[in-house]
Amino acid sequence: MSTLEDFGRYEAAWCPGCGNFPILKAVKKALVESNLSPHQLLFVSGIGQAAKTPHYLNANVFNGLHGRAVPVATGAKLSNPELTVIVESGDGCNYGEGGNHFLAAIRRNINVTMLVHNNQVYGLTKGQASPTSQKGFVTKAQPGGVLSEPFSPLAVAVAMRAGFVARSFSGYEEHITDMVKQAIAHEGFALVDIVHPCVSFNKVNTFTWYKERCEKLPDDYDPTDWQAAMKTAITWGDKIPIGLIYKNEQPPYEENFAVLKKGPLVKQDVDREALKDILMRYL
């Protein structure tokens, strides 16, 4: 049994009031409630304010390049399936720079949990538009406002029939904990998009803005109904649904590899006799 204390306390370099704080707290709680110990976990992140999160808890961590957390997580999970692998990064990292990896991870259905801190703006580089910024959103880099349509990660994920697609909001810590717990328990790729304010660079989508819009899905909502899920996933505006939007139980990618049934690759020796037989094919 692990406790919150096992996951440590660190001083975080975020702005006071940043949505990342409650997310970090809720994630730690989810880990405890999932009965996971720090050494069983591998957090993989990219670059951005959200990507610093794994530095503020106790776990194995690979903090890699901007946009590339998912392939690192995929390689790690395919080499040691016994690790619980969690990707934690922001909207720019996962949906912009890493867009192709996001699509590929859904297609593979790799058993990795992807936590996306989505504040619709770039924080680390001081306030440029992100792939989820709303049209017309004015920044120093986009003085005339954002010209492109925002990326809808949940609609894309549901359209691709991803294994587990959820949204949460930094204003509801318990809800985040619940979603993250379910995502970790899900066997296969799981996306939790967590909307949150950026107190420094997003003066439009503020805490109050989200609070007024985020609405928990009703108790009788059926996440296995794909068509209903598509409708829910594209809902964004006066109302932003939060909760488990879509669930599609499929065997995770790792199960395609018989070799992984024998455990982590590094623990498997080189079969010299098999190699000798292989060489004989070239006679």
Add this chain to the structure above:
Amino acid sequence: MNSKILNIVIGGEAGQGLVTIGELLAKTLVECGYEIVVTQSYQSRVRGGHNTFTIRTSNKKLVAPQEAIDLLIALNEETVQLHRNELSEKSFIVTDSSVKVDEIPCLAVPYGDLTSSRYENVAALGVVTYLLGLDKTVPSEVLHRKFGKKGAEVMAENRKALDSAYQWTSNELSRADEETLNFLKLPPIQRQSPRLILNGNEALALGALSAGVKFCSFYPMTPATSIAVTINQYAAKMGVIVEQAEDEIAAINMAMGASFVGAPSLVTTSGGGFALMTEGVSLSGMTETPVVIMVGQRPGPATGLPTRTEQADLELVLYSGHGEFPRAVFAPGSVEECFDIARSAFELAERYQGPVFVLTDQFLADSHRAVAPFKVEELARVQPGTDPSQVESPYRRYAITENGVSPRILPGFSKHLVVADSDEHEEDGHLTEDLSVRVQMVDKRMKKLDGLTSEVIPPSYEGDENPDLLLVCWGTTHGSVLEAATRLNSDGIKVSSLHFAQVWPLVADHFIGYLKDAKQVVSIESNVTGQFARLIQRETGFQIPKKILRYDGLPITPEYILGELKV
């Protein structure tokens, strides 16, 4: 025993089966006891066009390809037209009787009368078996090994095609003039103990497997794809995961993740794909995550000539990745060296925890040779990571040590937590902006270059200590340089050769004496700017005055070197 060398070119359209004939003939020659060097030239298309499969063969040791054609097996008329000017003085053409050939000695084989179209490849093998004076039972055994599993009927058809073509050739040439026939006859030879026929890429793959590669990610790109494909063929048996990534950036980052948790990891690519990977190379350097990167070179820039050969990515590989960090770059010169160097690359990557490169190219990738079986049962595998019980708590992934190498714990196997970061970091792996730590960490990482330098494979030198001419080369051109030197020596000129199978780090003491003691030094490489000669100058101050360069997409041959030396 007289030495004799024959260069046999099989040419035709893609899809005509010329590789099948080539492989069967190569196997037959090796089985008989002869040496081979195969060169494959093909276009970037699946059907049509013009491709060749060239087998240079001899009863003596052979290390290089040849341009002049002694026997041309033309599967279409275009082949005759395209290669007219490359035919040697006594050369001979074998074609289908429907192909028109003027003025050149030609054997027009009525394949249609001898066998069904399905077995024409085998019939061609029968013709060549007779022409080269080979023991007819050998191709029959080779066919049995290749097609035996397909059943008695298929085997019987194959044998019939082989026999009837052999018999037909014997009858047809019964009155031919003795001199023509003798030109193609190979001297009789003793059969040797069984040898493997491998091309460079297969040898790299097998070397990697013997070293214990456990994870290989790649995005398809000629001429490197067959390394990953060969490993994948044996992945289930050898406990390896081979993953075709969504792009090259994903490929190298997957390898980072796999290697971080302990799987010895490999990525394979060519210049364009490698260009996409370079940020990942830097990540390997910063996070000190071992990775072996095999780059099969082809002519660039951009898409260039996708299926041809060149050595123009040395500088790309040497300087790839932003920032400064140590690396090692190998460049095997033969199929055997591909196997050995693949192993060394994995050992070094693990020992010094960073990127290690193997530079090859299309010529060696596709060049089959006969090699003695590797004694795989005696070869050790890479042992990733440090025993966690030997490490004090709290574990510091980047602990400062005397040689710069920090004990590497693999996450998940102990209570130690492993933190790796692409940001500058403290010893515990967490990011820092403390600039004094920054300096310590740069020094720690660069310290590993001393270790890498202490393990450099010195270049191989062959020939007189004080030569009139020293030929300097690296990577896949070694064989051609050796042969050119031998031929010049037999003409009475003192010529030596210096070959680098590792091109980084360079240790001047290993070779500067050779450069200074030679009367003349010439560098030989397949690129337009003389990248390696420039690197030598940068590292030693020694300027190689004459360069022989080739960048038409074809491999450097002994003839090319001798021709350029005359200019």
